[in-house]
Amino acid sequence: MGSNRIYRAFAAMSVLIAASACATASAPSASGKAGAHNAAGEPAFILADLADKSADEIDGVLGAPDLVRVEGAGEFRRYALADCALIIILYPDDAGVKRARRLEAGALTSGAEKPDLDRCLARGKAEG
Numbered sequence: 001m002g003s004n005r006i007y008r009a010f011a012a013m014s015v016l017i018a019a020s021a022c023a024t025a026s027a028p029s030a031s032g033k034a035g036a037h038n039a040a041g042e043p044a045f046i047l048a049d050l051a052d053k054s055a056d057e058i059d060g061v062l063g064a065p066d067l068v069r070v071e072g073a074g075e076f077r078r079y080a081l082a083d084c085a086l087i088i089i090l091y092p093d094d095a096g097v098k099r100a101r102r103l104e105a106g107a108l109t110s111g112a113e114k115p116d117l118d119r120c121l122a123r124g125k126a127e128g
Helices: 002-022 055-062 117-123
Strands: 067-071 074-080 085-092 098-106
Touching: 055 074, 055 085, 098 117
Parallel strands: none
Antiparallel strands: 067 074, 074 085, 085 098
């Protein structure tokens, strides 16, 4: 019975991910220049900057999310980056701290092709 509940929560999160890929993201946050490419062409972010991080650590890197949805033990977060909507799913670790367990890139506009996650992270936040 417990595994059935986990499966339903995972299925619900998957639906949210698919739906968010089609949704238009809101405007970038006020910290727009954070995470922009530097002069050397270094990526703004890499997967290691966010994977397995807590919500507070992620917000320290990206700023506040544009959308947060909690379902059961899981948490869905969406951040508007320059070229994509970054989707992060957090689940509790053994100590009960929610950590990023899944990261995906979604399109910023409905009908657009799903962007590559590494390229999305590398471009960082929109300037402005």
